[in-house]
Amino acid sequence: MTLLRLRKLARDLWATRARIAMMTIAIAVSVLTVIAFLSARAVIGREITRNYADTHPASATLHVPGGVDEAALAAVRARPGVLDAAARATVPARIRVGDGPWRVLVLFVSSPADPQRINKVAVEEGSWPPPQRAVLLERTALDFLGVHTGQRVVVQAGGGAPAAMTVTGAVHDGGVAPAGQEQTAYGYTTTEALAALGLPGTLDQVRIVVGDHSTAADDPSVIDRTAQRVAAGLKAQGHPVSGIDVPPPGRHPHQGQMVMVGFVMLAFGLMALLLSSVLVATMLGGMLTAQIRQIGAMKAVGARTGQILRMYLAQTAAIALTATALAFAPGLALGGVLAGQAARLLNLDIADASPPGGVYAVALTAGIGVPLLVALVPLVRGSRITVRQAIDDHGADRAVPGGRLERVLTRLRGLGRTRMLALRNMFRRRGRLALSVGLLAVAGAMFLTGLNTADGWNSLVGQGIRQRSYDLEIRLDRSYPADRLTALARSTPGVRDAEGWGRTATTVHHPGRVDVAHVYPDEGHDSFTVMAPSADTRMVHLPLKAGRWLRPDDTGAVVLNNLVPGQQAPGVGVGDSITLTVAGHPVTRRVVGIVSDFGTLGTAYLTDRDYAAITGSPGQAEMLRVVTGRHDAATRQAVLDRLERTLARAGVGIQQSTTLDTLRVALDGHVLVLADTLIALAILMGFVGLLGLASALSTSVLERTREFGVLRTLGATGSAIRTVVLTEGVLTAVLSLMFATVATLPLTRVFGNFIGNQAFRQDLPYEFSLPALALWTLFTLAGAAVAGTAAARRASRTTVRQALTTV
Incomplete structure (x- = not known):
């Protein structure tokens, strides 16, 4: 590149330093987000495996x-x-x-x-x-x-x-x-x-x-x-x-949670990369628009298309390189913070917080390669402009005058001149409007999808609690007469109702082999249990995914919860037979139903009558479920303390006792990592989107300097010009809100169901968070107002002299 062209680039950079600075910051924020998400995902994925491997787990x-x-x-x-x-x-x-x-x-x-x-x-x-x-x-x-x-x-x-x-x-x-x-x-x-x-x-x-x-x-x-x-x-x-x-080899008990956190981080990282691309396209398009006449002048004195393209690509590369350099250290630091937070929630020690080399390669691609690739479209289009096109350029798409949209806008009444001018100005650069709206709409869709999915997790927890119509669960050290247990419970002050259930560990049986379970050494994760309530139990109300619930006369039927087909008996469904070992006896039962049972590990439900026949101990129970008179946490704990003393005096041994509040805390804890991650990433995506809107508005004002000068000569006040710019920004934000809301409806379903089935083998309840929509609306409109205020102030201060001297 010749010295003359270098001087031209240097002068352009200085003359448009505000725009260049904003472009650099926008790209840097996007690259920072990509680096943070991907590095945190890589570090946690590696460290959870290393932490588990360091225990030398039993196969x-x-x-x-x-x-x-x-x-x-x-x-x-x-x-x-x-x-x-x-x-x-x-x-x-x-x-x-x-x-x-x-x-x-x-x-x-x-x-x-x-x-x-x-x-x-x-x-x-x-x-x-x-x-x-x-x-x-x-x-x-x-x-x-x-x-x-x-x-x-x-x-x-x-x-x-x-x-x-x-x-x-x-x-x-x-x-x-x-x-x-x-x-x-x-x-x-x-x-x-x-x-x-x-x-x-x-x-x-x-x-x-x-x-x-x-x-x-x-x-x-x-x-x-x-x-x-x-x-x-x-x-x-x-x-x-x-x-x-035989637990899953090499997999931490919460590996599934970490896989989902990693997936969420990867998805949001890719979205951040997409936003970065849109930002680059938006801002480069604006920069070239402002230099169309300069390009025409260079063409007039003999500059070739290739020379102009290389010159602007070099400028883009310099901006992208600077932005990437600025983003690297903060991105790695933020990734370390995210990884550290996930490590605390998962009880991990991080021995090496540095991400693998692949993250650096992706970061360089995102920061340098993507901007250059995206820049090719506006740069090639801009460098091919002819001298005549440059002279004829007036800052609007050619298709606007006389078009259908123009005819629709001219028929609008009651908006006033200022708002009408703002509305028509929005569509002067349709391509840029599409990019600005798309940028903010993508950010909004991811923000809303993230918070909707977090609400879905919380709703799943609430659903799991509502399915349980009991307040206390007591597991006993062996079987006791069910009538005696319920009588002892009902005689305890504060107890309204009680049921004795059969309960024992089980495995899928295959003749000629020792039964194999896929439970971890803590004998909790991925465990498999048989429960035997009465067919008309009042303690649970489990939604059916397929088939039916147990009938009182069922003796050859079993109902499985949704975890069993995925963990213990792959592929089993309604109508199939399954052989289980119950109390040392292999028994074959036909699957008549599969229920959604969030909060319970793998479980097969038999009737109390069938369970008694298998175990040879009719009227016995290994578990007590109790309904208290009041359902607050303090009452539940007080009643549990009294009931434990009652059972102890009667010689009943207790293995475990919990309240429904303890279960809720445990369920909340299992979704906390995912919910918190979704919320944090949604906020970051929202910030990137608002930064893009600010960049688009500032670019629009800078390239319309002449227009504002003309308005001033026609008598427009500074207040009127500020109103035009602010209205334009707010209308752009409103348009993006509409697209974001529509896009969020299917995204929430697809995203929530995917990670719900991966983590818990069931769909998440569909939740559309109105508070999230209100919050994003507030953020978007406030961000548009803030971004528009700075741009409007600059526009209102434009003098006629400045307009005439603007190239």
């Missing part, structure tokens, strides 16, 4: 009711395909701090001599192994319980007597979910503590790592075959295996 857990000796464990380790094995136990329990309520506790138990190579945890306070009457808690449980290291707590397990224990430290377990999300505390202790809890010191689980050489297997079929061979070997040694748990 499979074999349940051996009688436990195993060291010789049997050594034989397991020596088997082909087994990298390591350890004997463990998982004990469901309860924990209480002071006079507070009982909370759910899962105790992970191992031998004091266990080298902790499998499902290992990082001790952050205290030391391993803990003393005899002590327990280490997962670090998120400290805040959840309101306890600190060295404090005494009360633990009860297996229906035994409560025992005092000391919290001697805290650990980080990358294989469990945060305690607050699950409303469950996780504890780590040794077999020596079991005696204090009145339990035998038997380690009834064999956890194995399956793999070849030093690499753990990630193929479920390989893990399954190896686990079945190990089970056969243990049986031959006199240690029969009752079941096998």
Whole structure:
């Protein structure tokens, strides 16, 4: 490029420095958003996998009711395909701090001599192994319980007597979910503590790592075959295996949530890239429009189209490079903040906050490549303009005069001259109007879709609560007569109604094999349970997705909730048969219905009559559901405390007890990451859209300097000119609102259903948030007013002399 052309570019940049600065900021904000979204997604996706892998998770857990000796464990380790094995136990329990309520506790138990190579945890306070009457808690449980290291707590397990224990430290377990999300505390202790809890010191689980050489297997079929061979070997040694748990290999229990967060970040990142492209096209089009006469003059003195195109591409590249450089560090910083927030919500440690190289490549493409690519359209069109076209240019599309739109506008009455002028000015540059409206409409659609989807998550939680017509749920340590349980409950002050339900863990049975469940070591995530309410139960009202609910005379029927076909029995549907192991007995039942059951893990519903026939124990129940007289949180907790004392005096052992409020907190916790992410990203997208509107209005004012000068010569006041510009901006915003609202209707359905089915295997309730629409309307109109005010002030100050000297 010649020195003369460089001087021309430099003078252009200085002469239009305000516009160039705005273009640079607009591109930088868009690139910053892309970098932040993609880097946060990449970091969290990598770190959740690393955190889980650092625990060296067991590939499979074999349940051996009688436990195993060291010789049997050594034989397991020596088997082909087994990298390591350890004997463990998982004990469901309860924990209480002071006079507070009982909370759910899962105790992970191992031998004091266990080298902790499998499902290992990082001790952050205290030391391993803990003393005899002590327990280490997962670090998120400290805040959840309101306890600190060295404090005494009360633990009860297996229906035994409560025992005092000391919290001697805290650990980080990358294989469990945060305690607050699950409303469950996780504890780590040794077999020596079991005696204090009145339990035998038997380690009834064999956890194995399956793999070849030093690499753990990630193929479920390989893990399954190896686990079945190990089970056969243990049986031959006199240690029969009752079941096998094979969780999804290498996947954290909340990996699905993280995948959805990543998907949302990727989707919004791509939308930010789209907005960046529209911003570039809008602003470059305006810049070239202002220089049409200059291009005509250069053509008149012999400049070729290619020379002009290269000159303006170089200018665009300089702007894009500057914007990308400005955006890189803040984008990475914001991405780190987003990743850190997600890590806190998911209980992750971030060892490396730097994103992978692919993010940098995408950022450079977004910041430099996309603007250059988008710039080709207006730059090629502008560089091809002829000298005659440049002389004839008057700042409006050729199709406007006499067109259908012009005829419609001329028929409008009652708007006044100023508003009519603003309305007609909007359509002078239809292409730019389309880009400005499209830019703001895309931002608005994503803003509304994000908040609508967040409302859908919250509505799903509310739906899950409304389906439950009980206030308290108490799981017992074994079966008790249902009539006795309900009588005890109804005799407790504050209880209005109660039902005893059958409940037990189950698995899908395949003849000739040990049953395999896909549950995680916490025995909660992806678990599968049989529940047996009476067919006319008043405690739940589950919406049918297919088929029907149970009838009182059903003895060969089962109703599955929506999680079972995806997790436990892929492909099963209404009319199919499914064989389940219930209380040690394989039973085949026909699926008569599938229900939506948000908030409950995989569940198969049988009638109480059928359940009694299978278990051989009619009139027995393992779970109590209770309706209280009042339904506020304080009343529920007070009634639960009284009912627990009543049951304890009657010799009924309690394994777990929760209120409906605790369930709501847990459900809210599971959607909190997604909902918060959607809201944060929606706000960022809204800011990008408003910045685009401000850029478009400023560009419009700058290129119409001559027009405003002419208006001043005709007697227009500064106030009238300001009104024209402000009205034009507000009308543009209103038009974008209409398009955004229409686009949001299908987007909310598609987006919500996709991530709802990916995360929870059911559609999200369709919610259109009127507060979100009101908020976006306020933001848009206020943003248009603010952006228009600056542009209007500049326009109203234009003198006739300035208009005449503008090139």
